Amino acid sequence: MKQVKVILVAALAVFGLNSVSAQDESSGTALSEQEEIAQKLQNPLASIIALPIQHNIGTGVPGYEGSTYTMLLQPIIATDFNKFSIVHRGVFGASYLPASEAGDGSVFGMTDLNYSFFLAPKTGKKLAWGVGPSVDLPTATDQRLGSGKWSAGAGFVMVYQQNKWTFDMVFRQTMSFAGDSERADVSRFVGQTLVAYGLGNGWIVNTFPTITANWNAESGQKWTIPVGGGISKLVFLGKMPVSFGAQYYNNVVRPDYAGKSEFRFSTTFVFAK
Secondary structure, three states: OHHHHHHHHHHHHHHHHHHHHHHHHOOOOOHHHHHHHHHHOOOOOOOOEEEEEEEEEEEOOOOEOOOEEEEEEOOEEEEEOOOEEEEEEEEEEEEEEOOEOOOOOOEEEEOOEEEEEEEEEOOOOOEEEEEEEEEEEOOOOOHHHOOOEEEEEEEEEEEEEEOOEEEEEEEEEEEEEEEOOOOOOOEEEEEEEEEEEEEEOOEEEEEOOEEEEEOOOOOOOOEEEEEEEEEEEEEEEOOEEEEEEEEEEEEEEOOOOOOOEEEEEEEEEEEEO
């Protein structure tokens, strides 16, 4: 835990220094544009092209001698049409598991990949929604880092933005249909609910927990429900908008194998807005 606290302090220090230096470079940029982009990043259906990179440090994971680490790349590519837009979203990355108390060595490798796209009608209102397919690919390089199964299902998004507030929900449900016959079947729900408020000058305070359910698990072992939140700051590195964020979540409901808490650090590069 001491190592995690050191990492947290160091990351926040780097976050602060990056924010200050980048603000100096963007002194000629209108604050309204800065705030607009910061708000767009809270909207999963926004017309942007961006690359969020998320670093997750899990603590208190049963059976492991230390903290876990996962880096996730989550590219977002939105394409606009006359009456609708299509938003492509991917999630893939790499994970590190420390040595286990059972004697298994540590492992580092690629995780499974999820790809979803959402078809979102242009309603012209503050409330927007989108729906589309979602697919999980068994790309993990070690069986401890993935399911070993091909899974498919659907995703749904709903977003409401009013002034500086953003409320949204992103849900997806996938079920396995192929893959390693010796691995357990998959029926997995992932839900993300966001509440965000813009403080001005590119600052956003929000909560964005990732709630998961394994429907095939035994009673009392299905749900992982985190509670927490954090803050982010959008700055300009030259002409490129970049958002830095830090969050903390505590798993108030969790299966026996899940960690107690998670520190989350993110950097989001915006290539088109």
